[in-house]
Amino acid sequence: MANPVTVSHDVIVIGGGQAGLATGYYLRRTGLDFVILDAGTAAGGAWRHGWDSLRLFSPAGYSSMPGWPMPARAEPGYPTRDDVIDYLTRYEARYALPVRRPVAVSNVLQDGTELRVETDHGDFRARRVVSATGTWSRPFIPDYPGRALFQGRQVHSAHYVRPDMFGGLTVLVVGGGNSGAQIFAEVSKVASTTWVTVAKPLFLPDDVDGRVLFERATARLRDGPGSAPVGGIGDIVMVPAIIEARERGVLKSVRPFERMTEQGVVWRDGGETAVDAIIWCTGFRPALAHLAGLGVLEADGRVAVAGQQSMKEPRLWLTGYGDWCGTGSATLIGSARVARDLVPRLQAQLSRPA
Numbered sequence: 196m197a198n199p200v201t202v203s204h205d206v207i208v209i210g211g212g213q214a215g216l217a218t219g220y221y222l223r224r225t226g227l228d229f230v231i232l233d234a235g236t237a238a239g240g241a242w243r244h245g246w247d248s249l250r251l252f253s254p255a256g257y258s259s260m261p262g263w264p265m266p267a268r269a270e271p272g273y274p275t276r277d278d279v280i281d282y283l284t285r286y287e288a289r290y291a292l293p294v295r296r297p298v299a300v301s302n303v304l305q306d307g308t309e310l311r312v313e314t315d316h317g318d319f320r321a322r323r324v325v326s327a328t329g330t331w332s333r334p335f336i337p338d339y340p341g342r343a344l345f346q347g348r349q350v351h352s353a354h355y356v357r358p359d360m361f362g363g364l365t366v367l368v369v370g371g372g373n374s375g376a377q378i379f380a381e382v383s384k385v386a387s388t389t390w391v392t393v394a395k396p397l398f399l400p401d402d403v404d405g406r407v408l409f410e411r412a413t414a415r416l417r418d419g420p421g422s423a424p425v426g427g428i429g430d431i432v433m434v435p436a437i438i439e440a441r442e443r444g445v446l447k448s449v450r451p452f453e454r455m456t457e458q459g460v461v462w463r464d465g466g467e468t469a470v471d472a473i474i475w476c477t478g479f480r481p482a483l484a485h486l487a488g489l490g491v492l493e494a495d496g497r498v499a500v501a502g503q504q505s506m507k508e509p510r511l512w513l514t515g516y517g518d519w520c521g522t523g524s525a526t527l528i529g530s531a532r533v534a535r536d537l538v539p540r541l542q543a544q545l546s547r548p549a
């Protein structure tokens with residue numbers, strides 16, 4: 196039995212991380228009546244769950260939200276996890292964005308000319324919905340044979356906090372992106388650590404940081420795929436911790452194991468290694484379960500979109516999940532660009548006669 200509908204809005208944004216806030220910044224300029232529903236207990240989105248030493252891989256100037264550049268840091272170095280949380284917290288207040296939290300959305304349904312948004316704080320209705328729930332709540336771990344047998348500790352990077360949790364242990368770090376490289380660099384200082392990557396990791400040159408990745412994303416956005424050298428957000432930015440690991444002579448990885456056992460792993464050559472812990476830095480999947488009621492989820496777990504608009508349910512828009520719903524949309528700078536393009540198109544759709 197649906198809860199009584201509490202309120203109705205022109206637009207409901209689901210998710211109050213950077214993608215939701217950037218969308219809110221542009222909605223605020225339209226005069227449309229909107230609200231941002233966020234399951235978090237405080238501002239900052241997934242940044243609230245980043246590990247202690249996590250830093251952006253780009254300078255503040257390349258990590259800004261619309262309207263207010265990220266303040267430069269007093270000390271040298273790229274912004275830390277806490278800098279980003281502080282920035283997003285102040286950003287919300289600066290623009291008085293209508294964020295209601297904690298409000299967890301469980302389902303979105305067609306309801307006549309509107310969409311019904313079911314939450315743990317009653318139901319809402321909206322003429323349009325923007326889903327910006329990110330990926331953090333859906334960590335991905337590959338299904339290696341025997342994984343259920345393994346008796347050691349398993350932690351996904353989403354829940355990794357700091358290296359001393361693994362001091363003196365034998366550890367595998369699995370995953371060849373920025374998370375895997377950064378976590379391997381610090382855990383390898385306190386534990387006997389092996390880095391496992393599907394292919395040889397792609398390191399950017401030392402003097403190249405996340406700016407280049409964003410410039411490449413911009414070029415692809417402006418000039419189309421193939422217009423910029425290969426290289427995406429997964430290429431490893433040589434932040435200081437990774438340079439230090441290279442200078443320590445440990446920055447090398449091995450190809451994946453065949454299967455897992457109670458004590459550890461069996462490699463392709465048949466050799467076995469007993470392992471105390473595995474840290475899975477194997478990425479995330481879009482958190483879209485709340486959209487199941489709309490019948491828009493595809494077999495690959497995504498939503499078929501034209502730009503950011505659902506093709507099966509045109510009243511639904513999406514942002515922040517990765518390039519498939521807007522180039523760089525899963526980055527700070529990218530989410531700002533995508534919001535700038537999404538909101539005028541949503542507003543135009545609303546002003547057209549139904």
Ligand code: FAD
Nearest residue numbers: 210212213214234235240241251252300328329515526527
């Ligand atoms: P999130 O930050 O995940 O926000 C989603 C919000 O939606 C959350 O508040 C959540 O509580 C809420 N939510 C989820 N489900 C529901 C629901 N059902 N109902 C209501 N609310 C819900 N990007 C960069 O630009 N530079 C970097 O250097 C960088 N480094 C990164 C390092 C790591 C380790 C990771 C994981 C990502 C990094 N990113 C970086 C990528 C990206 O900026 C972050 O993942 C960012 O958190 C994405 O923002 P978002 O708003 O899309 O999602």
